[in-house]
Amino acid sequence: MPEEIKAHITGVVFQITAAAGARVAAGDPVIVLESMKMEIPVEAPRDGAVKEIRVQEGQTVQEGDVVAVLE
Amino acid sequence: MIRTVLVANRGEIARRVVRACRRLGLRSVAVHSEADRDAPHVRDADLAVAIGPAPARESYLDIERIVEAACRAGADAVHPGYGFLSENWRFAEACRRAGLVFVGPSSDAIRTMGDKTAARRLMAAAGVPVVPGSPETVVDVGEAELCARDVGYPIILKAAAGGGGIGMARVAAAGDLPAAFATAARRAQAAFGRADLYLERFLERPRHVEVQVFGDAAGALVHLGERECSLQRRHQKLVEESPAPNLPPATREGLARAALAGARAIGYVNAGTLEFLLDASGGFYFLEMNTRLQVEHPVTEEATGLDLVVEQLRVAGGAPLAWRQEDIVPRRAAIECRVYAEDPAKGFLPSPGTIARLELPAGEGIRVESGVETGTVVSVHYDPLLFKLVAAGATRAEAVERLAEALERCVVEGVRTTLPLLRRVLASRELREGRVHTQMIEQGAFNA
Structure with missing residues (x-):
């Protein structure tokens, strides 16, 4: 089952740390958001492969936006 | 003689500096990003200059734009507030080169104290007690291990170019050092453009x-x-x-x-x-x-x-x-x-x-x-x-x-x-x- 990963806060995409196709473990950062001078990782909720990254570095995302999808 | 002060900041501190200018009968100039066009600090000041888009790197952290704004507004001094460019010696230097008084210390003092290991060495030489730690940045995890053994665990890793707690990591025991060192170095590189780390004894409940x-x-x-x-x-x-x-x-x-x-x-x-x-x-x-x-x-x-x-x-x-x-x-x-x-x-x-x-x-x-x-x-x-x-x-x-x-x-x-x-x-x-x-x-x- 594909699973959507959502941003838990509003911020700007600072870094994409897992490319599409990469294997991630639960707790690994998939992207890092920058908000109010803080870097906040958005983590993989479970082990799996990244199916898709839906954001680009520098893009503003709102809380609840889908930033990536796991296979 | 200062007559007009550009306040290179936003928020409460910009308002605070504008108030001080008023007390001294000085003209104040605010700067603002596109996001801050209607901000209180802009209204407070006698004059306001737009300096760029919302991201700080393109506005409040852009040395050239701020110096240019100061010159254009006829300011003869710049108050940096705190944060942003306040501890950037290049900014202090750029102000002076443009004939503006930087309201703060010399760029040399900013530079010296901005390098946290150099600052510690200098203070120790002046008789100021410092936390036991590596005398300089440690080149690699091997040197960190040797140094940490002398200093005694727990230790804390810090970015030499750092501040605000970014890139700091507490290490409880020798076994945790390699992983913590790699993480801290990576974060320091990303945040400050320099991966150099130093270490200190971690004081409990100071x-x-x-x-x-x-x-x-x-x-x-x-x-x-x-x-x-x-x-x-x-x-x-x-x-x-x-x-x-x-x-x-x-x-x-x-x-x-x-x-x-x-x-x-x-x-x-x-x-x-x-x-x-x-x-x-x-x-x-x-x-x-x-x-x-x-x-x-x-x-x-x-x-x-x-x-x-x-x-x-x-x-x-x-x-x-x-x-x-x-x-x-x-x-x-x-x-x-x-x-x-x-x-x-x-x-x-x-x-x-x-x-x-x-x-x-x-x-x-x-x-x-x-x-x-x-x-x-x-x-x-x-x-x-x-x-x-x-x-x-x-x-x-x-x-x-x-x-x-x-x-x-x-x-x-x-x-x-x-x-x-x-x-x-x-x-x-x-x-x-x-x-x-x-x-x-x-x-x-x-x-x-």
Whole structure:
């Protein structure tokens, strides 16, 4: 089952740390958001492969936006 | 002679500097990003200049645009506030090259104290006690291991070019060092463009106490007492007070003496702060020097009755320091807390949004420094500080009681804030008895 990963806060995409196709473990950062001078990782909720990254570095995302999808 | 001051900042500190300009009869120039077009600091100033889009890198951190704005607006001085470019020696240098007075120390002093290992070496040579640690940056994890063995675990890794707690990592035992070293180096590289790390012994439950110093171009130098700033999260302060409670007289005098010796060693001019960690046995160690005005400067102002920002502008304009050491005495107790747009229930996650309603307290002994108002959009691009509440009283107990009442009267709707946590802190026995240390908040001492 594909699973959507959502941003838990509003911020700007600072870094994409897992490319599409990469294997991630639960707790690994998939992207890092920058908000109010803080870097906040958005983590993989479970082990799996990244199916898709839906954001680009520098893009503003709102809380609840889908930033990536796991296979 | 200074006539027009450009304030290279935003929010409450920009308003604070504009107020000081007005007191001295100086013209003030605000700068603002596109996001801050309607911000209070823009309205406060006599003139405002747009300097670019919302991201700080393209506006408040853009040296060229700010210097150009200053020249275009006919400013003859620049006040950097805190944060942004305030501790960037290249900015101070760029101002001077453009014929602008930089309201602060020399670019050399900023540069020297900005390199945290060089600063520590220099302070140690001046007789200021420093935390046991690596004498310089460690080249690799092997050297870190050797050094950590001498210093003794637990240790803390820090970025040589760093600040604000970024890239710091506590290491409990030798086995954890390789992984922690790799992570800290990577974060330092990403945040500061330099991966260099140094290490220090990690002090358990220390207090953070700092000393305000002030020097002028003729070599006069005074201290304005200390501030207790132990209550922090992510190595950033939430509550500060002056004088520091429960400080033995010998420690208080030792801190002041050390701070003056340190500042004198670098020929320090204008306002600066030397930060120290205190251990349980009364030992104190130099942590770093902030070569700028501090966020928490109002507690010193309220305790001493002196205006630090007015004095910064006077001294930058070439005037001799208006105060002699013997005139500076704490007349009152003062305590401040910072209200941030962060959710303390969720590990202090940022809480951007629009302030739907704002009610700020007023009353005897209460001072509010706010950068926001009802309708302000709290943006993801900037520091989450909304406002500071400061209370003063004839005694510490009176100041604490006034701050606790003021906190009860604050209303902020639309964003989550640190208010609930601050109310619990002010009601706590630890704060009331003045027994605080730097790890309390992160250890959950004030959780609901």
